[in-house]
Amino acid sequence: MHWVVTGAHGMLGRDVVQRVALAGEGVVALAREDLDVTDPEAAHRLLVGAEVVVSCAAYTAVDAAETDEPAAFTVNAVGAANVARAAAAVGARMVHVSTDYVFDGAAAEPYDEEAPVAPRSAYGRTKAAGEWAVRAAHPGHMVVRTAWLYGAGGPCFPKTIARVAAERGGLDVVDDQVGQPTWTRDLADLVVRLVEADAPGGTYHGTSSGRTSWHGFARAVVGSAGLDPAIVAPTTSEAFVRPAPRPAFSVLGHAALERIGVAPIGAWDERWAAAADEVLGQRPSASSPSR
Known part of the structure; x- marks a missing residue:
């Protein structure tokens, strides 16, 4: 089977290719210099012969998008549409990577795949638009x-936390944002397993199982770096105001995977121990991806 991966030099794209x-x-x-996803003719030309297209290319500067939403929209929505149309034209399967930021972060239970989207940031709005565009362009x-x-x-967060903890001997990390730390290698494995299973078209959630706060994740990271987790102190989002609002609750449910018999990614703490x-x-790491 012939695969094409866009955004192939990004953190996720590298693991998908591997x-x-x-x-x-x-x-x-296909890295950014190989394919500008905002160029529809280039997308059609470079996807000829593809049987599976994995769309990892994205504008991911969450805070910058607040003041430059048109640039984010051009990549995350228009670019996604271009890749989806090109994939449909050559008869390739299309896997498009999206984000928890399409939700409002106000839930108390894991978001279902079919839950209404309600993004609160410019980045989230552009990714939600990209989802809509992909659905419209590729059945x-x-x-x-x-x-x-x-x-x-x-x-990524773990690299930053480990470095800052070592340099400063302590740090504060928010404990009022909850989510699912997810290893790109595990997500890449899930994408391949979905294609191998000939999964029906639709929306799936590719996150680790379980949940923790950024503070909880930081403690795990610091421990893995050989430092005392106690040097990580909890704080609130109000102490770290950013241009783009962060979802307070980013836990995604995996019912759609379970319905088709594809195993979700394993527990976040077990996967971090394997990835650290x-x-x-x-x-x-000698670890294989989690099934």
Whole structure:
């Protein structure tokens, strides 16, 4: 099977390319310099021959999007539509990666895949528009929402926390935002498993199981870095005001995966324990993705 991955030099894109290659499939990795997703003609030209297209290209500067929403919309909505139309034109399956930011973060129970979207940030609005565009352009689409991503292939929360903790000897991290830390390697594995299972088109949630706060995750990270988790103190979102509002509750449900017999990603703490050495650069991880 011939795969094409857009945004292939990003943290998630790198792991998707690697996971597809490990499955013995042919894969073309298209980075930003290879494909400008805002160019519809380029998308059609470069996707010829594809059987599966994984759309990882995105504008992910959440705070910058608040003052430059048109730029975010151009990539996250128009770009997503261009890739979806091109994938449909060549008869390829389409997997589009989206985000928890399409929800308002006000829930008390995990968001169902069919829950109404109500984004509170410019980034969330552009990603919600991208979902709509993909659904309209590609009847066989799969939208896979994720959240709290970390990985070895790019900047991420664990790397920052481990560095700051080592430099300062302590830090404050918010404990009133709850979500599901998710390893990019596990998400890449889920994408491949969905395609291998010939999953029906629709929306799926690609996050680890369970939940924790950023404070809880930071304590786990600091412990993995060989430091005392007690040096991580809890604080509130009010103490760290950012241009874009962060969802207070980013826990996504996995009912759609369970209905089709595809196992969700394992518990966040178990997956972090498997990922920590690789992500923090301590040694390569020998762990296989979670089923």
